[in-house]
Amino acid sequence: HEYFMVYQPVYEVAKMEITSYEALIRWESPVIGAISPAEFIPLLEENDLIIPVGRWILRQVATQIKEWEKEGQTDFRIATNISVKQMMHPDFLNNVKSIIEETNVSPKRLIFEITESVAVQNSGLATAILAELNELGVQTSLDDFGTGYSSLSILKLLPIQQLKVDRSFIIEMEQNEEKSLVILQGILDIAKNLGLVTVMEGVETPEQLELLKSMGAQKVQGYLISRPVVAELAIELRNQDWKY
Numbered sequence: 581h582e583y584f585m586v587y588q589p590v591y592e593v594a595k596m597e598i599t600s601y602e603a604l605i606r607w608e609s610p611v612i613g614a615i616s617p618a619e620f621i622p623l624l625e626e627n628d629l630i631i632p633v634g635r636w637i638l639r640q641v642a643t644q645i646k647e648w649e650k651e652g653q654t655d656f657r658i659a660t661n662i663s664v665k666q667m668m669h670p671d672f673l674n675n676v677k678s679i680i681e682e683t684n685v686s687p688k689r690l691i692f693e694i695t696e697s698v699a700v701q702n703s704g705l706a707t708a709i710l711a712e713l714n715e716l717g718v719q720t721s722l723d724d725f726g727t728g729y730s731s732l733s734i735l736k737l738l739p740i741q742q743l744k745v746d747r748s749f750i751i752e753m754e755q756n757e758e759k760s761l762v763i764l765q766g767i768l769d770i771a772k773n774l775g776l777v778t779v780m781e782g783v784e785t786p787e788q789l790e791l792l793k794s795m796g797a798q799k800v801q802g803y804l805i806s807r808p809v810v811a812e813l814a815i816e817l818r819n820q821d822w823k824y
């Protein structure tokens with residue numbers, strides 16, 4: 581009972597609205613304090629605990645969606661991070677289906693975020709699982725693009741609807757790295773022409789947002805809009821009159 585979920589808004593530039601959220605796990609230990617998911621998720625993966633914890637996360641997210649719907653919210657999605665080991669586990673799809681059935685959540689409200697490492701492991705299986713998720717109505721999103729290998733062929737290979745561009749581009753942009761800007765523009769253009777929605781991660785200042793808008797970024801996420809916050813605060817942010 582030391583885990584809980586927080587939700588970070590994703591802002592859609594054209595609509596000037598928060599249209600989705602990313603669910604992020606938090607661990608607050610009374611003994612050792614707050615531990616970053618970047619630290620403990622790899623450990624959960626190592627000892628297979630990511631399977632039950634991953635199931636718990638999905639159930640939390642599905643329950644949250646139902647709750648927000650009950651409060652009258654419409655037209656939103658929640659993206660959940662799915663670790664490689666979790667997705668490649670033989671029970672994964674069955675777990676997803678049973679959580680959808682048990683909670684009665686609409687699959688169209690769900691986005692699953694995966695990293696390219698899934699495709700590196702076993703691209704045939706990964707493609708089949710992602711396709712089946714799409715079949716269920718769950719959207720799929722490629723996370724942290726621009727780090728690691730980021731091969732363009734992966735965009736052809738994997739059935740995904742969304743591309744999340746890593747925060748490292750923003751950092752390099754700030755350092756006036758001309759090459760980074762050119763590459764970022766290339767990624768945004770390729771994604772758009774492939775029919776993928778782009779989400780820019782780690783947007784912290786209005787200046788960054790303006791530049792990204794001019795480059796054609798469709799969705800942005802980052803401290804400028806909001807840090808990840810508990811559900812009650814996250815949903816209140818939707819009612820704000822956004823000017824960006």
Ligand code: C2E
Nearest residue numbers: 604605617618621637661662663782783784801802803808
């Ligand atoms: P990620 O999926 O790339 O998540 C984005 C991370 O960037 C989050 O860190 C978020 O708090 C942080 N972030 C968002 N906006 C900004 C910004 O404007 N500036 C800066 N500096 N950072 C920003 P967090 O929550 O610590 O998560 C770290 C990583 O842990 C995640 O990276 C993800 O790989 C993993 N993770 C978190 N929650 C879960 C989960 O529920 N399941 C799984 N499998 N992995 C998770």
Ligand code: CA
Nearest residue numbers: 602661693723
């Ligand atoms: Ca993510």
Ligand code: CA
Nearest residue numbers: 723724744781
């Ligand atoms: Ca990311």
